[in-house]
Amino acid sequence: MKNNVKNIVILISGGGSNMATIVKTAQQEKWDQRYGARVAAVISNKPDAGGLAFAREQGIATAALDHKAFASREAFDAELAATIDRHQPALVVLAGFMRILTPGFVAHYAGRLINIHPSLLPAFTGLHTHQRAIDAGCKFAGVTVHQVTAELDVGPILDQAVVPVLPGDTAETLAARVLTQEHVIFPRAVRALVQAL
Numbered sequence: 001m002k003n004n005v006k007n008i009v010i011l012i013s014g015g016g017s018n019m020a021t022i023v024k025t026a027q028q029e030k031w032d033q034r035y036g037a038r039v040a041a042v043i044s045n046k047p048d049a050g051g052l053a054f055a056r057e058q059g060i061a062t063a064a065l066d067h068k069a070f071a072s073r074e075a076f077d078a079e080l081a082a083t084i085d086r087h088q089p090a091l092v093v094l095a096g097f098m099r100i101l102t103p104g105f106v107a108h109y110a111g112r113l114i115n116i117h118p119s120l121l122p123a124f125t126g127l128h129t130h131q132r133a134i135d136a137g138c139k140f141a142g143v144t145v146h147q148v149t150a151e152l153d154v155g156p157i158l159d160q161a162v163v164p165v166l167p168g169d170t171a172e173t174l175a176a177r178v179l180t181q182e183h184v185i186f187p188r189a190v191r192a193l194v195q196a197l
């Protein structure tokens with residue numbers, strides 16, 4: 001790492017509210033001065049991801065690699081890793097990043113790759129977690145921050161938060177309630193990791 005600066009690279013696929021919360025928390029809490037940590041880049045597999053505009057407004061380097069432009073998942077992941085590595089990351093953060101990553105990519109970032117997942121893992125790995133929780137009659141739902149492993153959404157859990165599932169909830173109303181807790185635990189988890197680096 002240049003000058004002992006701990007670079008954080010955040011991967012997104014959409015609006016990037018979790019990424020934005022981490023960026024704003026890092027600014028407000030002066031992570032650069034306190035921990036030598038900074039968000040060095042925001043990278044997306046979707047060129048039209050709304051979060052890229054926010055990152056650019058904050059003066060953060062951005063890149064977009066359209067996964068559909070690559071012949072294979074491995075080829076996309078190789079280019080993604082090359083793009084990430086230009087920023088010499090101490091930590092790579094998946095914040096609403098919607099691509100399953102290959103074992104080679106995961107191994108390359110072993111121990112410094114985390115994800116936020118909108119369920120109380122190990123329940124409801126994969127997609128459509130809120131509807132599945134409602135359909136299962138769950139009284140509680142929530143969010144998990146975990147280390148990323150080759151197998152999907154089963155890596156070591158770093159933090160969790162619980163919310164109630166309320167009568168009449170839809171996937172959208174539950175997602176909104178969970179998202180408020182995502183914005184609490186994700187910056188907290190990233191802060192804890194950069195403090196320990």
Ligand SMILES: Nc1nc2c(c(=O)[nH]1)N[C@@H](CN(C=O)c1ccc(C(=O)N[C@@H](CCC(=O)O)C(=O)O)cc1)CN2
Nearest residue numbers: 097098099100101115116117126148149150151152153
């Ligand atoms: N190897 C791993 N890759 C990823 C992990 C992981 O734990 N191990 N976490 C996911 C994040 N995620 C849930 O938190 C998740 C993201 C995407 C998918 C998925 O099925 N993606 C499809 C495409 C879906 C779409 O484009 O809407 C795919 O990649 O074919 C499941 C879970 C990030 N990657």
Ligand SMILES: NCC(=O)N[C@@H]1O[C@H](COP(=O)([O-])[O-])[C@@H](O)[C@H]1O
Nearest residue numbers: 014015016017018095096116117118
């Ligand atoms: N499987 C990964 C997944 O579903 N992640 C979810 O995508 C949303 C992204 O929101 P954001 O782009 O506003 O941070 C968040 O709810 C996050 O938990």
